[in-house]
Amino acid sequence: MNIIEAIYKRKSIRKYVPYNISQSDFGDVENLVNNVQSLYSEIQMKITLIKEGIKIQEISKGIIGSYGKIEAPHYMVITSEEKEGYLENIGYTLEQIVLELADRGIGTCYIGGSIKKELLKDIMEIPSNQKPIIVVAFGYPANEPELEIKELENFKRKALEDIIIGNYEEKFREIFNLVRVAPSAINLQPWRLYVNENSIDLYANKGNILTKGLSHFSELDSGIALKHLELGCKERNITFEIKNQKLEDKKNLKYITSVML
Numbered sequence: 001m002n003i004i005e006a007i008y009k010r011k012s013i014r015k016y017v018p019y020n021i022s023q024s025d026f027g028d029v030e031n032l033v034n035n036v037q038s039l040y041s042e043i044q045m046k047i048t049l050i051k052e053g054i055k056i057q058e059i060s061k062g063i064i065g066s067y068g069k070i071e072a073p074h075y076m077v078i079t080s081e082e083k084e085g086y087l088e089n090i091g092y093t094l095e096q097i098v099l100e101l102a103d104r105g106i107g108t109c110y111i112g113g114s115i116k117k118e119l120l121k122d123i124m125e126i127p128s129n130q131k132p133i134i135v136v137a138f139g140y141p142a143n144e145p146e147l148e149i150k151e152l153e154n155f156k157r158k159a160l161e162d163i164i165i166g167n168y169e170e171k172f173r174e175i176f177n178l179v180r181v182a183p184s185a186i187n188l189q190p191w192r193l194y195v196n197e198n199s200i201d202l203y204a205n206k207g208n209i210l211t212k213g214l215s216h217f218s219e220l221d222s223g224i225a226l227k228h229l230e231l232g233c234k235e236r237n238i239t240f241e242i243k244n245q246k247l248e249d250k251k252n253l254k255y256i257t258s259v260m261l
């Protein structure tokens with residue numbers, strides 16, 4: 001996969017063709033899900049593929065609370081233990097799959113909103129120590145060509161200087177733009193990167209009075225941003241080691257983790 005291309009191809013797809021993806025593509029999705037690397041292996045999480053999307057649609061009145069209904073041929077339901085760092089763990093892990101799917105022409109959309117465990121347990125197995133956290137819809141986009149490479153200007157995002165704080169070498173500009181175009185709940189782009197000489201500290205904005213209810217997603221969003229940062233650094237052969245420095249939170253910013261360069 002050309003990761004830079006995949007990042008610029010991806011966008012949230014909310015309308016899908018009504019038929020299943022091919023057997024071979026579905027097999028690829030199963031492989032990706034079975035082999036994806038998580039951020040914190042000590043936190044148990046599970047991605048359950050729901051091949052017959054109708055099963056989710058039938059219960060979606062009760063589970064999917066925001067942005068209206070997204071009818072897709074398939075869904076992934078992500079369950080996890082609720083341990084420190086579980087949300088960024090989920091974002092980081094899922095985004096690898098989302099980008100791999102974009103590269104194959106398969107559209108995705110993260111679906112936040114509250115999920116009722118009782119309704120889901122009729123259609124899938126939920127480990128007793130885990131809770132359903134988020135759903136990702138997937139399938140072929142209804143409108144071709146949705147997953148084409150887009151110019152940076154076509155992404156509605158905050159300016160680089162609003163999300164990256166500190167001085168950095170020019171070679172990082174492209175990498176930070178890869179972070180900038182990452183998806184986030186209601187496009188809040190809550191991640192903030194503080195750049196030091198040999199490290200980058202990642203923080204998540206806790207939000208304001210209007211968005212506070214969504215603040216748990218800002219940690220998930222930060223995990224997504226961390227994946228984009230990692231892929232950009234790797235592509236540019238820049239060493240990338242995630243090391244939690246246990247830094248203090250800043251005003252309205254929750255410390256997530258650091259990357260040693």
Ligand SMILES: Cc1cc2nc3c(=O)[nH]c(=O)nc-3n(C[C@H](O)[C@H](O)[C@H](O)COP(=O)(O)O)c2cc1C
Nearest residue numbers: 011012066067110111112183184185186187217220
């Ligand atoms: C954690 C998370 C939750 C999201 N929840 C929803 C949702 O419930 N419904 C929806 O239509 N889009 C949802 N989105 C998609 C965002 O609205 C979208 O990523 C953002 O507006 C940027 O647009 P793009 O993904 O097309 O680049 C979610 C995205 C993330 C990362």
